Amino acid sequence: MKNISLLSGLAVIALGFTSCKDEKQEKAQKTIDSYVSYVDSIKNVKADDLKADWKDVEAEYDRRVTDAQVALADIKDNKADIEKINTSKVKYEEFRNEMVKVLAPPAPSPKQQLRNALFGEGKIGDDMSFAWVNAKNIHSVYQQFVHTVENNKDSYSREDWDEIKLMYEALDSRKNTVEKEGLTSSDNRKIAGLKLKFAPMYTLNRMGAKSKETAEAKK
Known part of the structure; x- marks a missing residue:
């Protein structure tokens, strides 16, 4: 048991x-x-x-x-x-x-990529606001703009040059406001030099881009 x-x-x-x-x-x-x-x-x-x-x-x-x-x-x-x-x-x-x-964020349009190169990433959007440009930084903004255009002038299309002109005129308009907000004489002279450099560069290269596109269209 x-x-x-x-x-x-x-x-x-x-x-x-x-x-x-x-x-x-x-x-x-x-x-x-x-x-x-x-x-x-x-x-x-x-x-x-x-x-x-x-x-x-x-x-x-x-x-x-x-x-x-x-x-x-x-x-x-x-x-x-x-x-x-x-x-x-x-x-x-x-x-x-x-x-x-x-x-992933959508890739910026070619126009936005150009604006990013001219002014910095995301500085200028569709609203084209230049409120961030002031008396202290406007000289450096012009410097980046003109030097970027100079370094890439041979690669821009006619449409790119039109966009560059539009941005340049908007920046100039902001300068008129900034001048009343304490822009120094020294920075004003430096900006004037950059503007003198940009004007003929824009005219010649836009004409060249247009002629190139016309020639390619005839082929």
Whole structure:
């Protein structure tokens, strides 16, 4: 009777261990399946619709993939599950690459690129506001403008020269205001020298660009 009782006790303990192992493995399987489902659910959403919440999506993904990889240790024969996780990783990376393109700011137009070169990144937008130009920095603004034009004069198209002229006239208009706000005589003379340099450079090179475009059009 004692032996029977002992065997019965051992059987109960063994059953308990088996039950715990089964529960652990079942929980691990659910964790992995949850990760796979999460990736599939993301891929079914349009990239544009996830823009605002993308940081949260990435944080949730990192948590789930980490949990799934840890869960592999609790599954005895886990080759199939490893394959499932790796497949989902590839799916996620492909979708993530799409999101990078969606989240990237659009490339500036050729006109905006020219304005950025002449005045600095984002200084002049569609509103053409020169309010940031003042008596202290206007000389350096003219310097950057004229030197940039001089360095790139051979590459500008006729349309580029028209845009340059438009920006130059807007800057001159701002100078009229700045002169009343404390522009020094020294800076005024330096700006006058830059303007003398710009005027013939603009006239000659715009004519050259126009002649070149006319000649190419006749070919």
